[in-house]
Amino acid sequence: MVKVKNPETIAKLITEGSYEKKRIFSIVAHIDHGKTTASDYLMRRAGLMREEDAGQLQMTDSDEEEQARGITIFTSVVLLAFNDPRNPDDDEDYIFQINDTPGHISFTGEVSRALRGSDGCIILVDALEGIMTQTETNIQLAVGNELCKPVLFINKVDRLISELKLSPEETYKKIDDITRDVNDLIKKARPEWSDWSIDFAQNSVAVGSAKHGWGFTYEILKEKGYTPITVFEKYNEGDIPWLRENLPLDEPLLRMVVDHLPDPITAAEYRIPKIWHGDLDSELGKALVKSDPKGPLTGMITKIFLDPKQNYRATLIGRVFSGTLDEADSIYLVNQRKTQRIKRLGVMEITDILDIDRIPAGNLFALYGFICPSGESFIAADQAPTDKDEAGNVPSFERISYACEAVVSRSIKPKDPQDLGKLGQVVKKWLMADPTAEFRLDKESKEYILSGIDPLQIDILTKRINNQVNIDIGEPIIVYRERITKPSRDFHTKSSNAHNRIELHMEPLDEKTLELLEAGKITDLMNQSARAEILREEANWDSKEAKRVVDVYKGNVLVNATKGLQRFSRVKSYLTAAFRDWVDSCILAKEPAMGIKILFTDMTIHEDPAHTGYNQIASMTFAALSLAMISADPHIFEPVQKIDIKTPQGTESGVLAIINQHRGRINNVDTQNEYVLIDGELPAAETIGIADEIRSATQGKAFFGYEFSGFEQVPRSLEEDLILDIRKRKNMKVELPNVSSWERFIYKRS
Secondary structure (H helix, E strand, O other): OOOOOOHHHHHHHHOOOOOOHHEEEEEEEEEOHHHHHHHHHHHOOOOOOHHHHHHOOOOOOOOOHHHHOOOOOEEEEEEEEEEOOOOOOOOOOOOEEEOOOOOHHHHHHHHHHHHHOEEEEEEEEEOOOOOHHHHHHHHHHHOOOOOOOOEEEEEEEHHHOOOOOOHHHHHHHHHHHHHHHHHHHHHHHHOOOOOOOHHHHHHEEEEEOOOOOOOEOHHHHHHHHHOOHHHHHHHHHHOOHHHHHHOOHHHHHHHHHHHHHHHHHHHHHHHHHHHEEOOOOOOHHHHHOOOOOOOOOOOEEEEEEEEEHHOOOEEEEEEEEEEEEOOOOEEEEEEOOEEEEEOOEEEEEEEEEEEEEEEEOOOOEEOOOOOOOOOEEEEEEEHHHOHHHHHOOOOOOOOOOOOOOOEEEEEEEEOOHHHHHHHHHHHHHHHHHHHOOEEEEEEEOOOEEEEEEEEHHHHEEEEEHHHHHHHEEEOOOEEOOEOOOOOOOOOEEEEEEOOOOOEEEEEEHHHHHHHHOOOOOOOOOOOHHHHHHHHHHHHHHHHHHHHHHEEEEOOEEEEEEEOOOOHHHHHHHHHHHHHHHHHHHOOOOOOOEEEEEEEEEEEEOOOOOHOOOHHHHHHHHHHHHHOOOHOOOOOEEEEEEEEEEEEEEHHHHHHHHHHOOOOOOOEEEEOOEEEEEEEEEEHHOOOHHHHHHHHOOOOOEEEEEEEEEEEOOOOOOHHHHHHHHHHHHHOOOOOOOHHHHHHHHHHOOO
């Protein structure tokens, strides 16, 4: 149980505090750069921990798995009431709502979800390691995707002084280099209309040491009459307690937030047009842009916290963007098209809810009473449409954009076959909390296939699942994609009973449409006219085709290109289900299809519903899709990871050899002081176990990270053997697919 020092103050600031005093922000960093240690000093300021524990307790890493591994896995939310000592006569406190996010690529989804509910961010960089892969990713996610205004904290300056024994001039240069590089990334990502940047002279950069509890901005040094040399003198004297007492770390962090990060009303004006795709001139649109607590209720669920100490009961964390959420409310979930009742409402303090009876716009909230996927939009239940057709027109927030894809799989199977249904329910619950993972049931083996970003994410998920259902877990397997490289022929097929027919062809999706799909700007849940407008204006689709998209699924699009089709509404759900089943397990090796546009140009549907069940529609659809794909020059594409390695001079040759041995590409090699920076790419299949090789080659001194880069075609010399190996593993015929498997379904006009 987290003991909150001043719950009444926090509740009052949430419900009645002025918006100028509200700040919602995330702390983001590459793994092990000291983000959670720095957060301890904010916890101390909030009264949640003792003075002597700050920098040691890592309080926001509250989960047992986090403590065991020494990394942050789940975003923690904490609220801090803060009086600015520069204005001692100001009676009203600030209320800070803070997300401490993970730094490991495996959990980058937690970062994306935290940023959706934030208006600003503290970017934290290790002074020794400098900018790493996840630093770049976080800046793009925060500044580019979510329009969260940044400030910078350069941490671990003590290592430059104590470990590297750098002179003051060398230390200043290192800090200047990091500041410049972060600024370059911010300028690349920032919106065109902004002049966002960070600058030590403007007090939007702080430097310090979370380990030793000190930090400063330019303003603080001037106020206290110190210079950076003071820090070097105190380290020479071994007087770290003096630094902690006279330059406490929480002060520069909190001042940067007050002075440079926006309040909810300021941020809403430019964020809402980016993250909400409704009519900005409507009553709701105007309320959102003002973050109006008196406007129509709307908000978003950004995080699901499944508490292991409460039998994994779901607490939903999110943000109210307009109106006021009341504990007596029922809310309508826009994408799920369901109404749910709130049982408890408040705000999150790490693992506990601080009860508050109403949460106005411009605040985070926590509630429980039901579960839904993170990323869900909601409105007031009494504003929900009563007409089913109107339900699709309710505007929702843009889908949260993730910097990764599920490219590693493991099979999971209950030890007790009777638990298969229970396992499905448990996995579904965890994937509501983390949509970056995926799962499906292999109907033949009765195993669930769980896919994630990398082996670590899968390992964490399977441990959670095993706590609720005893499971057997398979070895990590890379998830490939099956794509076509040219348009197909037309194929006309019939159902098993010969009473239904479909004619279709397929073609590779253009790159612009693929970008829109990957960014979540085009989804299956969108209003049809809004989707058509984006496809027409941004991807140059034909107007008629854009209006007749039947389904969008995993980077593939199904289009109704028929004329005067009768009885389609009766079989539309069957056709969509068949399309999705085929996409999930395609023809080369039962890997997911990607980047395919399918147009059915004719369809005959029997007048008797008894002859138009799912099996009949699926049989002809599967056959037509498979035959079309064979004629469209299909290939296997593998996931590729960008790898970023920083290794001491003299060890780089071993690292370069390892990358080359694993089919990697070296894009750039650069020397920075005593380190060599290696930027390259590796097939994801080659990254399994490579960490141990790199550590061995560098005596554990290399720093490295990776992120998803995209899919590339498997080299022709390896492709056939890979396909046959996958087919063998999946107990398929160990031969390349051919038309004979489906030719009995071909419809031949008599």
